[in-house]
Amino acid sequence: MNAPPVNASPANPAAESAIVTLLAGFARALRADGVAADQGRVAACLTALALVDPADADAVYWAARVTLCSEPDDFARFDPVFAAWFLGRAAAPNRQQPPARKAALLTPGAARPHAADDDADPADGEPLAAAAADAEVLRHRDVTELSPAERAEVNQMIALLKPRMARRRSARHAPGDGRRLDVARTVRAMLRDGGEPGHLVRQRRREKTRRLVLLLDISGSMSPYAEVLIRFAHAAVRAAPQTTEVFTVSTRLTRVTRPLRLRDPDLALQAAGTAVPDWSGGTRLGESLQAFLDRWGQRGTARGAVVVIASDGWERGDAALLGEQMRRLSYLARRVVWINPHRGKAGYAPITAGMIAALPAIDDLVAGHTVDALTQVADLIARA
Amino acid sequence: MFTDPSQVADALTAVGYLPDLGVATAAYLAIGMRRPLFLEGDPGVGKTALASALAQITDSELIRLQCYEGIDVSQALYDWNFPRQILHLRAAGDSTADTADTTKLEASLYQREFLIAGPVLRALESSGRAVLLIDEIDRADDEFEAFLLEMLADDAVTIPELGTIRAQVPPLVVLTSNRTREVHDALKRRCLYHWVEHPDLEREVDIIRRRVPGAAAAIARQVALVVRRLRELGLVKPPGVAESIDWTQALLMVGADRLDGPAATATLGAAVKYREDELRVRREVLPDLEALLSQ
Numbered sequence: 001m002n003a004p005p006v007n008a009s010p011a012n013p014a015a016e017s018a019i020v021t022l023l024a025g026f027a028r029a030l031r032a033d034g035v036a037a038d039q040g041r042v043a044a045c046l047t048a049l050a051l052v053d054p055a056d057a058d059a060v061y062w063a064a065r066v067t068l069c070s071e072p073d074d075f076a077r078f079d080p081v082f083a084a085w086f087l088g089r090a091a092a093p094n095r096q097q098p099p100a101r102k103a104a105l106l107t108p109g110a111a112r113p114h115a116a117d118d119d120a121d122p123a124d125g126e127p128l129a130a131a132a133a134d135a136e137v138l139r140h141r142d143v144t145e146l147s148p149a150e151r152a153e154v155n156q157m158i159a160l161l162k163p164r165m166a167r168r169r170s171a172r173h174a175p176g177d178g179r180r181l182d183v184a185r186t187v188r189a190m191l192r193d194g195g196e197p198g199h200l201v202r203q204r205r206r207e208k209t210r211r212l213v214l215l216l217d218i219s220g221s222m223s224p225y226a227e228v229l230i231r232f233a234h235a236a237v238r239a240a241p242q243t244t245e246v247f248t249v250s251t252r253l254t255r256v257t258r259p260l261r262l263r264d265p266d267l268a269l270q271a272a273g274t275a276v277p278d279w280s281g282g283t284r285l286g287e288s289l290q291a292f293l294d295r296w297g298q299r300g301t302a303r304g305a306v307v308v309i310a311s312d313g314w315e316r317g318d319a320a321l322l323g324e325q326m327r328r329l330s331y332l333a334r335r336v337v338w339i340n341p342h343r344g345k346a347g348y349a350p351i352t353a354g355m356i357a358a359l360p361a362i363d364d365l366v367a368g369h370t371v372d373a374l375t376q377v378a379d380l381i382a383r384a
Numbered sequence: 385m386f387t388d389p390s391q392v393a394d395a396l397t398a399v400g401y402l403p404d405l406g407v408a409t410a411a412y413l414a415i416g417m418r419r420p421l422f423l424e425g426d427p428g429v430g431k432t433a434l435a436s437a438l439a440q441i442t443d444s445e446l447i448r449l450q451c452y453e454g455i456d457v458s459q460a461l462y463d464w465n466f467p468r469q470i471l472h473l474r475a476a477g478d479s480t481a482d483t484a485d486t487t488k489l490e491a492s493l494y495q496r497e498f499l500i501a502g503p504v505l506r507a508l509e510s511s512g513r514a515v516l517l518i519d520e521i522d523r524a525d526d527e528f529e530a531f532l533l534e535m536l537a538d539d540a541v542t543i544p545e546l547g548t549i550r551a552q553v554p555p556l557v558v559l560t561s562n563r564t565r566e567v568h569d570a571l572k573r574r575c576l577y578h579w580v581e582h583p584d585l586e587r588e589v590d591i592i593r594r595r596v597p598g599a600a601a602a603i604a605r606q607v608a609l610v611v612r613r614l615r616e617l618g619l620v621k622p623p624g625v626a627e628s629i630d631w632t633q634a635l636l637m638v639g640a641d642r643l644d645g646p647a648a649t650a651t652l653g654a655a656v657k658y659r660e661d662e663l664r665v666r667r668e669v670l671p672d673l674e675a676l677l678s679q
Contacts, residue, residue: 040573041573047417048576052413059405062406063413065406066413066576067576070573070577072424072579075579184464191469191473191490191493192490211565299564303564
């Protein structure tokens, strides 16, 4: 039973190479849509296809899906491509919408009103002196009121902002001066000495990085701050790629952790821009939060984590639902930090319905409209 | 041994696991390609049950490794039997007190006979007569995942003092995850990936009737209908197949022959596990129970 049956391998080499070509093109189309169909998976897919009846469309579908997909988010991308390549159906309409518009929202500097003529061109009347504005002053300026040059500098500052992560005790042990006995090491030392009891080796608890979850509201009312917040998230993902998760929230929940793992901030930003379908949409914070808790949070992503929500609390949906989900979140998370960019403005009071509903479950309500405020957020994360 | 996914489906059905086409194809390929099967899905959809059904149809022993945070190699793979080693050393020391060759003596301590095999080592040494279930891999930490890589890629493990132990015939490996965190892509790349869905209505009725032998077709169908409605509700913990089975059993225990309001209220705890969920179900589902069941 160890030798795989080779019942359906094509008889002639030409047919075989036709299948390889077809599959390579299929895999390329999948990769273009964000499915991680790499060489190893394609090779596995070839082996799998040789094991099933090539005339059975269902069997071919499942053989391709179990070998090429690697997470449930892949299925929605896989199905239309499969239909297009193997069943001859046109791709679903959602693949035909131009990605250019979405990407444009996240090209550097696009969040400002004059996105068209930027790039810090010295000829466009922006004096170079402005670029040299005192860094300390810049740290305290609202990010929505910056010139292109200042904005570029602020982006640099955020990229250099290496948020430190909070630590927690792990269940693992390392040799050290704790109370617990390291039996394996003690006995090993004893065996080396011919079985004579020697000194006892002890161990201590190791520490681990605490998980960080960022939920970023990218709806219309938050769009001036969206770029800065995503850059901040990128800095956090770069600082702790394994333990940081980032989601965007607008009309729906989108996980953008993967695109943000790219090293270059601008490329990461663009990749995230393509992944998110609902830029500047309405806000359904309660529903999105519920989706997060159901699909990720309750299963473990939010457990013991520091959860940072960035939103102005303009909830279009049911504020009661938001309150209920926030309470659920506060039971799971170690600390809930809410960034409200308006918090830093004079005369701000949390009076939007969403904010009022969420308030009881929030540990820290902070501003996030300047680099300085974001640095404080990073401190809060480190101390949680 | 199987030449078609439908044969696997029939074999699984015969041992009481009713697969859909996706599960059957994934299982068929895992057996045929000798590739680990990585299963994800909502809690209670039967991921673990699939592993034990696979063990039955391949006539193998099910070896289960439950993962948890802090699990390490000595719990999963092997541990040296320290008391035996010391006894051995004492005995050798007493009989050959003047032996100069201590290195030889020390080498004799690190032999296979002093090794306590953990689940992974047992599976590798089973000559292919084992299904190794690595349950809830997402609970273990990355260090442990890295260790599993060697085992999944080469069907071998390396013990520093002893060398590499390789499986003659690799065991069938089933990994499950509840997606509490993202499992490393290097691990997933070595596996077939399948997302286990909730069964459709007819299949669920069949599953309930097989698992709860005393259940009549009518009550199994009623439970499946209501559970399907509960899954649409967006509860904190939507009931899985495991809960459908429990609920049917609970109904039989209280002597109900159909799912009506009082019987449902009395046994709801078998299907719904959170206070908030219970309140919602009482408010939104139970009043319309008759209409729901008459569909």
